Amino acid sequence: MIRFGIIGTNWISRDFVEAIKRNPKCEVGAIYSRKEETALEFQKDCGVGGKVFTDLEEMGKSSDIDAVYIASPNSLHGEQTTIFLLNKKHIICEKPITTDLEIFDRNIKIAEKNKVVYMEAMKTTFLPNMKVLKENLHRLGDIRNVVFNFSQYSSRYDLLKNGELTNVFDTKFHGGSSFDLGIYPLYVTLDLFGEPLSFTARNYLVESGVDGTGTMILTYSDKIVTIIHSKITQTFVPNEILGEKGSILIDDVSKMRSIKLILRDGTSEELTVEQDSNQMVYELDEFLNLIENGELESKVNTFKNSRKSVEILSRVRFKI
Amino acid sequence: MIRFGIIGTNWISRDFVEAIKRNPKCEVGAIYSRKEETALEFQKDCGVGGKVFTDLEEMGKSSDIDAVYIASPNSLHGEQTTIFLLNKKHIICEKPITTDLEIFDRNIKIAEKNKVVYMEAMKTTFLPNMKVLKENLHRLGDIRNVVFNFSQYSSRYDLLKNGELTNVFDTKFHGGSSFDLGIYPLYVTLDLFGEPLSFTARNYLVESGVDGTGTMILTYSDKIVTIIHSKITQTFVPNEILGEKGSILIDDVSKMRSIKLILRDGTSEELTVEQDSNQMVYELDEFLNLIENGELESKVNTFKNSRKSVEILSRVRFKI
Known part of the structure; x- marks a missing residue:
């Protein structure tokens, strides 16, 4: 049973939690929000339990989770991922997987060293x-x-x-x-x-x-x-x-x-x-299969494609 | 009555001749083709008369035409236009009006000096x-x-x-x-x-x-x-x-x-x-109105727009 930590409490996290609830291989282990109240409300709305964290470092050290789904604002993806990879948690991170190539390369190294899955939540x-x-x-x-x-x-x-x-x-x-x-x-x-x-x-x-x-x-x-x-x-x-x-x-x-x-x-x-009306069930399947099979990188959402996507987007987004 | 010389005998010239035939203000005065036979066949197919030319310089000097419609291959537009402008013929030239900005600017000067209309046949x-x-x-x-x-x-x-x-x-x-x-x-x-x-x-x-x-x-x-x-x-x-x-x-x-x-x-x-199913009738109207009113440049297909279009296209067409 893979126990997920959830970062972010907006609609996209709600959809992902719905996908988790439908998959017998996993469950929600913890929710993070800067405000405890927001996390508790999210749990109530989604009908899930688990711990509530307002501190990411603390959440990273927790033995209540095996994997983390990150759906925070774009600029935070990379650094938040690092915290959890260092604590040997598998990571499925919303697109863009980072907005910074150096952080991405650093994260890949940590994931490989700590033998955990690192995958971009590009559902398409x-x-x-x-x-x-x-x-x-x-x-x-x-x-x-x-x-x-x-x-x-x-x-x-x-x-x-x-x-x-x-x-x-x-x-x-x-x-x-x-x-x-x-x-x-x-x-x-x-x-x-x-x-x-x-x-x-x-x-x-x-x-x-x-x-x-x-x-x-x-x-x-x-x-x-x-x-x-x-x-x-x-x-x-x-x-x-x-x-x-x-x-x-x-x-x-x-x-x-x-x-x-x-x-x-x-x-x-x-x-x-x-x-499926919840399009996240497929990426969740992939992620859980990778964990189950001891593979660290998706053959579909590869490090190479995520890296190229970050490289292109970070270079073109202000170009006018 | 504006008498047109027609350069080019493909389908686009046939459509333009059809538009001429339907407009009481103009008629076909001459056809140019490198081969006399092709010109004669064109006249027969279109049901029009007029002189036949196989030499452009000679056609330029002819008093049988007041205006010329040019639908030759792109690379010839500019130089062929020059020949007729020098002979004080009004010009309506298929797009692109030239493929060379220097030739275009030279043609504008000749048109203005000789007080004749110079317009790109951009029908749209x-x-x-x-x-x-x-x-x-x-x-x-x-x-x-x-x-x-x-x-x-x-x-x-x-x-x-x-x-x-x-x-x-x-x-x-x-x-x-x-x-x-x-x-x-x-x-x-x-x-x-x-x-x-x-x-x-x-x-x-x-x-x-x-x-x-x-x-x-x-x-x-x-x-x-x-x-x-x-x-x-x-x-x-x-x-x-x-x-x-x-x-x-x-x-x-x-x-x-x-x-x-x-x-x-x-x-x-x-x-x-x-x-109208023949979309050229509108550009023909514009061209004839310009001649009638003594205006040298269309307010719609302006020199400025034709020039910018040539400038952009000649700079980007090989850019890979």
């Missing part, structure tokens, strides 16, 4: 429809251009315009569209096509100083991948992978709820398979 | 649905990102793969996706939003050496415009202009046959108006 790559996508890519012939657009209007942008600065728009917490949304299509791109030869990007910065929207171009020897992302507009068009023989359309590049093949002659085929 | 900016688009842009609130994708598979790419090099894939004639297709969304962008602060691009070059597909990013102080274009894949998604309040979807950024507004709350409105 484990989705059944991602598998369907991979299995059907060859039907497009040579893939020449890819257009991913993850533009999702954030209600917190309304708050920002009313003078209230939240974490996702705060430079201090490494907020902004690249790290929050751009990372999904970027990670999918790295998983599908590997490391690009080069990359460039342009962004529009909102008044708080983070990128509200931006475009990245990833160059490969045989194709161009374009990634548009935005927290201040809402797209109504699907994502598209364009090959010489046809296209695959994806409704949402993070959730992959619908996958459709269209060939150049106009014939189309629905490829979508059913997915 | 004169379409009724372009007017509808402009009238409704304000409903989107602040526009923050724009994604134009003009990916249209060329049957000549099949020829190229079978070893046959046609003009549009020939570096010698300045073929490739940027000048052939990318110019439409680029020109629309310049018309809608003016000159960008900066631009960058990445391309995939096909074996003949021209760009088969590419992405341009245009940076503005308040938005990012992304242009994807391809002659070797076919898109199945609409173009989108994304504002803070909603989006406008455009089926095809060159033909603008459908314009739809979708607000963030999901409400949508069809904005499309009917357009």
Whole structure:
């Protein structure tokens, strides 16, 4: 039985706790919040027990947990991970796994030395429809251009315009569209096509100083991948992978709820398979299997892909 | 009565001659082709008369024409224009108006000196649905990102793969996706939003050496415009202009046959108006009006926009 410590008490942690509750191999062992009251409320809402911590170092030393799920503000991911890796806890950390390459490399070394799993909680790559996508890519012939657009209007942008600065728009917490949304299509791109030869990007910065929207171009020897992302507009068009023989359309590049093949002659085929409504169950499965099998690194969310994603995003997010 | 000389005998010239035939203010005065036989066949097919020329200098000196429509391969546009401007003929030249800024600037000077019209035959900016688009842009609130994708598979790419090099894939004639297709969304962008602060691009070059597909990013102080274009894949998604309040979807950024507004709350409105099936009638109208009014430059397809478009395209088309 893997006992999880949970860092962060927002909606994403609630979803992850729901996934834990449904999996017989694990349970919640502890909750961290800066305020005890918030943690207790979270436990009550989620219907889970376990210890409550308001001090991370103390939580790290606790024998009540074997693994930690981290869903704090972006800028804290790397350092918080270090605390728990040093205490030999397995780590599944929300994307971005860090915002700093040096910290990431240090964390990998500690994880390897302490023989614990270290994995980015990028859920998309484990989705059944991602598998369907991979299995059907060859039907497009040579893939020449890819257009991913993850533009999702954030209600917190309304708050920002009313003078209230939240974490996702705060430079201090490494907020902004690249790290929050751009990372999904970027990670999918790295998983599908590997490391690009080069990359460039342009962004529009909102008044708080983070990128509200931006475009990245990833160059490969045989194709161009374009990634548009935005927290201040809402797209109504699907994502598209364009090959010489046809296209695959994806409704949402993070959730992959619908996958459709269209060939150049106009014939189309629905490829979508059913997915669990809680999309985190798949990444949780992967993480628990790694622990069970004594593997330290996911073969899907690899250190290499996480590292490349951090490298690209940390270099492009302010580039205007 | 404006008598047109026609340079080029492919499908695009046929469409333009059809537009001429329907307009009582003008007629075909002459046809140029390197081979007399081709010109005669063209006249027969189109049901028009006029002189036949196989020598451009001779055609330039002819008193049988007042204006010239140029639809030769891209690399010839600039120099052919010069010949006719020097002979005080009005010029409407297919896009790109030139592929060389120095030639363009020289041509403008000659046109101004000789008091003749010089206009790029970029039809899109004169379409009724372009007017509808402009009238409704304000409903989107602040526009923050724009994604134009003009990916249209060329049957000549099949020829190229079978070893046959046609003009549009020939570096010698300045073929490739940027000048052939990318110019439409680029020109629309310049018309809608003016000159960008900066631009960058990445391309995939096909074996003949021209760009088969590419992405341009245009940076503005308040938005990012992304242009994807391809002659070797076919898109199945609409173009989108994304504002803070909603989006406008455009089926095809060159033909603008459908314009739809979708607000963030999901409400949508069809904005499309009917357009003539021959989309060249509108640019022809503009051109004839300029001649009639003694104006030398279109207020829509301005020298400035044509110049910026040539500048950007000539700098980005090989950039990989």
